[in-house]
Amino acid sequence: MKLDAHIPEGPIEKKWDTHRFKMKLVNPANKRKFTVIVVGTGLAGGAAAATLAELGYNVKAFCFQDSPRRAHSIAAQGGINAAKNYQNDGDSIYRLFYDTVKGGDYRAREANVYRLAQVSVNIIDQCVAQGVPFAREYGGVLANRSFGGAQVSRTFYARGQTGQQLLIGAYQALERQIGLGKVQMYARTEMLDVIVVDGVARGIVTRDLVTGKVEAHMGDAVALGTGGYGNVFFLSTNAKGSNATAVWRAHKHGALFGNPCYTQIHPTCIPVSGDYQSKLTLMSESLRNDGRVWVPKKAGDTRAPGAIPADERDYYLERRYPSFGNLVPRDVASRAAKAVCDEGRGVGPGGLGVYLDFADAIKRLGANTVAERYGNLFQMYERITGEDPYKVPMRIYPAVHYTMGGLWVDYNLMTTVPGLYAIGEANFSDHGANRLGASALMQGLADGYFVLPYTIGDYLATVKPGAVGLDHPEVKAALARVNDRTAKLLAIKGKRTVDSFHRELGKLMWDNCGMGRNKAGLEHNLKRIPELRAEFWQNVSIPGTGEEFNKELEKAGRVADFLELGELMCRDALHREESCGGHFREEYQTPDGEAARNDERFQYAAAWEWKGEGVTPVLHKEALNFEYVHPTQRSYK
Amino acid sequence: MRITLNVWRQKNARDAGGFEKYDCPNVSEDMSFLEMLDVVNEDLIAKGRDPIAFDHDCREGICGMCGFMISGVAHGPESGTTVCQLHMRKFKDGDELWLEPWRAKGFPIIRDLTVDRSALDRIVASGGFVSVHTGSAIDGNAIPVPKPNADLAMDAAQCIGCGACVAACPNASASLFTSAKISHLALLPQGQPERDRRAINMVERMNAEGFGHCTNIGECEAVCPKEIKIENIARMNRDYLCASFKKRPEVKRVED
Numbered sequence A: 001m002k003l004d005a006h007i008p009e010g011p012i013e014k015k016w017d018t019h020r021f022k023m024k025l026v027n028p029a030n031k032r033k034f035t036v037i038v039v040g041t042g043l044a045g046g047a048a049a050a051t052l053a054e055l056g057y058n059v060k061a062f063c064f065q066d067s068p069r070r071a072h073s074i075a076a077q078g079g080i081n082a083a084k085n086y087q088n089d090g091d092s093i094y095r096l097f098y099d100t101v102k103g104g105d106y107r108a109r110e111a112n113v114y115r116l117a118q119v120s121v122n123i124i125d126q127c128v129a130q131g132v133p134f135a136r137e138y139g140g141v142l143a144n145r146s147f148g149g150a151q152v153s154r155t156f157y158a159r160g161q162t163g164q165q166l167l168i169g170a171y172q173a174l175e176r177q178i179g180l181g182k183v184q185m186y187a188r189t190e191m192l193d194v195i196v197v198d199g200v201a202r203g204i205v206t207r208d209l210v211t212g213k214v215e216a217h218m219g220d221a222v223a224l225g226t227g228g229y230g231n232v233f234f235l236s237t238n239a240k241g242s243n244a245t246a247v248w249r250a251h252k253h254g255a256l257f258g259n260p261c262y263t264q265i266h267p268t269c270i271p272v273s274g275d276y277q278s279k280l281t282l283m284s285e286s287l288r289n290d291g292r293v294w295v296p297k298k299a300g301d302t303r304a305p306g307a308i309p310a311d312e313r314d315y316y317l318e319r320r321y322p323s324f325g326n327l328v329p330r331d332v333a334s335r336a337a338k339a340v341c342d343e344g345r346g347v348g349p350g351g352l353g354v355y356l357d358f359a360d361a362i363k364r365l366g367a368n369t370v371a372e373r374y375g376n377l378f379q380m381y382e383r384i385t386g387e388d389p390y391k392v393p394m395r396i397y398p399a400v401h402y403t404m405g406g407l408w409v410d411y412n413l414m415t416t417v418p419g420l421y422a423i424g425e426a427n428f429s430d431h432g433a434n435r436l437g438a439s440a441l442m443q444g445l446a447d448g449y450f451v452l453p454y455t456i457g458d459y460l461a462t463v464k465p466g467a468v469g470l471d472h473p474e475v476k477a478a479l480a481r482v483n484d485r486t487a488k489l490l491a492i493k494g495k496r497t498v499d500s501f502h503r504e505l506g507k508l509m510w511d512n513c514g515m516g517r518n519k520a521g522l523e524h525n526l527k528r529i530p531e532l533r534a535e536f537w538q539n540v541s542i543p544g545t546g547e548e549f550n551k552e553l554e555k556a557g558r559v560a561d562f563l564e565l566g567e568l569m570c571r572d573a574l575h576r577e578e579s580c581g582g583h584f585r586e587e588y589q590t591p592d593g594e595a596a597r598n599d600e601r602f603q604y605a606a607a608w609e610w611k612g613e614g615v616t617p618v619l620h621k622e623a624l625n626f627e628y629v630h631p632t633q634r635s636y637k
Numbered sequence B: 001m002r003i004t005l006n007v008w009r010q011k012n013a014r015d016a017g018g019f020e021k022y023d024c025p026n027v028s029e030d031m032s033f034l035e036m037l038d039v040v041n042e043d044l045i046a047k048g049r050d051p052i053a054f055d056h057d058c059r060e061g062i063c064g065m066c067g068f069m070i071s072g073v074a075h076g077p078e079s080g081t082t083v084c085q086l087h088m089r090k091f092k093d094g095d096e097l098w099l100e101p102w103r104a105k106g107f108p109i110i111r112d113l114t115v116d117r118s119a120l121d122r123i124v125a126s127g128g129f130v131s132v133h134t135g136s137a138i139d140g141n142a143i144p145v146p147k148p149n150a151d152l153a154m155d156a157a158q159c160i161g162c163g164a165c166v167a168a169c170p171n172a173s174a175s176l177f178t179s180a181k182i183s184h185l186a187l188l189p190q191g192q193p194e195r196d197r198r199a200i201n202m203v204e205r206m207n208a209e210g211f212g213h214c215t216n217i218g219e220c221e222a223v224c225p226k227e228i229k230i231e232n233i234a235r236m237n238r239d240y241l242c243a244s245f246k247k248r249p250e251v252k253r254v255e256d
């Protein structure tokens, strides 16, 4: 297989325009003859479904939640980047492009990133027109803030609920099309397989989560906007339902998986409190604008934080990174927290935590200003931990938050299966090895509103609508596969719950494929995960039947997929003998403990091909060329 | 601490349903309410019984997926909090609690504590949007919005669509939900062109879905996890009334 990213010719600032001009168009009168299937209704999927319907295509949209408004994009707090330069502080499309490539530690495709920066400005306009209530200045214009270590103010926000407001904007656009009859919406419906006929994606198989009915849906193209796979770790900031089933089943039908080992660990989450913990809660990164991160200088110091005098505290981010201080990028901040906890200087129960202290900010700005900026976050913290951050420093610890890896896609967002697209977090494309803050919302909406609706037309112009019907043998085979698998899961009737397997997998992944990775740990996982998987298929216990609302059955299917994907993540992490972005191999670091990239050997995107159950997957490489932003060691000192 | 739960169990919409009692002897006060139910469920599964079906997803109080009645109060005793963000330290050792699904004609029961809230989506589909195609927008700063209006619109737009307002209302009215959307858009310049038809279509859709009328009881505001204000209902009523009076022929009613 030869990987071709289909990057258009020409200078980077012209590529997207030239490409759009060269794309074939579907005759407006013919658009209603085509059906596009969109799976997932988050920012990417919801925006794509609405926009495709506006263009005149028939759309079938699917989500596993009870309403398209609940997709996990909703939980994003901080904001969305756009190169508007409204603050006149020197921002530009080129600067956003540059920052994103550098922030991704030179492991993203330049052409895609440039396009992302270009359309970022359209996104804001679109969302404002929909009525997204962005924060405003008194003059009525849009407000901005600086976020996630960016040195310009380019982040737009709606209180601490930017993801929610953007998603509701997309949801409203989607509901409008549903009301007009252009989108058929299937909520509480999970995609369980792709139907591939002669190598081309033609439809999907779904299960109605209320009745258990398994059905095939045919379409002329399929777009997966199903989000990331952070829940492999069991404990993450993802929603409980977030899963990798759609992308994993696509992978098994020939869609290569790009950079599975690139996961983002967010530095500011509330630490784990007990064994029953079901998920982790993120505290917005904006807290680091005013909070100071520290731990005691002495290991094992159990005094209350207030009893530790200033000269016995180690403000380790300010010490190690004097120019960025507490605002270093996420991967750097997370690793530094792990390092101090590994030295036994962590705080709180179990020693897995560091302080995020607002005492100085309260002194400098007054409690009122601090409340204005972070009031709702402080409240959320207090609700969860029972501690008052105005009085005692918050305790935070890193947690899995986002996955930069995903299905490999070309410039058109098409996977290696013709007719099958991946958008938003589900693809691997734009963030390289590390994503900058406020860039996930930008990418989801860019793909959904402004990229896919164009590129999919170029493909549809070349296919005959409705070419494969429900009676095709491949459709029957796909239905049989799904039904067999459900029957097989239900027949196991073992002793262990789904969650107990999931927790065990999560622990293996967190310990050996989390913030720090090394050869021995990864090899251990590559041995242990297949054993755990084998046990799962013999000993999992799923009550009930397949013909009813059965949450354990849903979870079991997802965990079965995580048990395969986790192994691939470890394999990818093991092969990548360098450290870059969110992927930190302990063997490959600079003398002062920073990530050491190896551009000579690893300046490529890894794309893995599924070869069957128990067979080692095959690695393909897409070489990355940096014509504009030249790789240097990222330095935040 | 020890908590006793009486949970509404109902296999499906046709089943009669009833309460079942569960004893939870080792509840930690740092647990969330749903984490306590997770523990109950793990135990039920181990005994080969059906776990309690309840909806949840983000567990951060933002997606609006979770929600049930705890001893007669939607989302439980703590104000401004969804059940996923409610922690057990708010209860006392020895408490006995009654968990029931949202009960409303507009929300048919699916199973146990899970209901079908798709009526809320249909209310939005009837008019809760600004009709603007992707790509047709003007520059964001070309539409100035006074900050106080933007803030008020944001207050209304925070609604997470959980349905607690309906469940708490003796009339099972969806007025708080519907009015939050109408207000959010009515407060912004972008919402003006469709303001009248939006009010008419959404209110009529709400009635057609079997939700009751608002009689100013205020239970909705009291339980709303996002503390959406009842003044939005006044704004909705005003808009609906004004729009009905000046109804022009192009204002399409839901029924025709």
Ligand code: FES
Binding pocket: B055, B056, B057, B058, B059, B060, B061, B062, B063, B064, B065, B066, B067, B082, B083, B084, B085
């Ligand atoms: S689970 Fe999302 S609001 Fe409670």
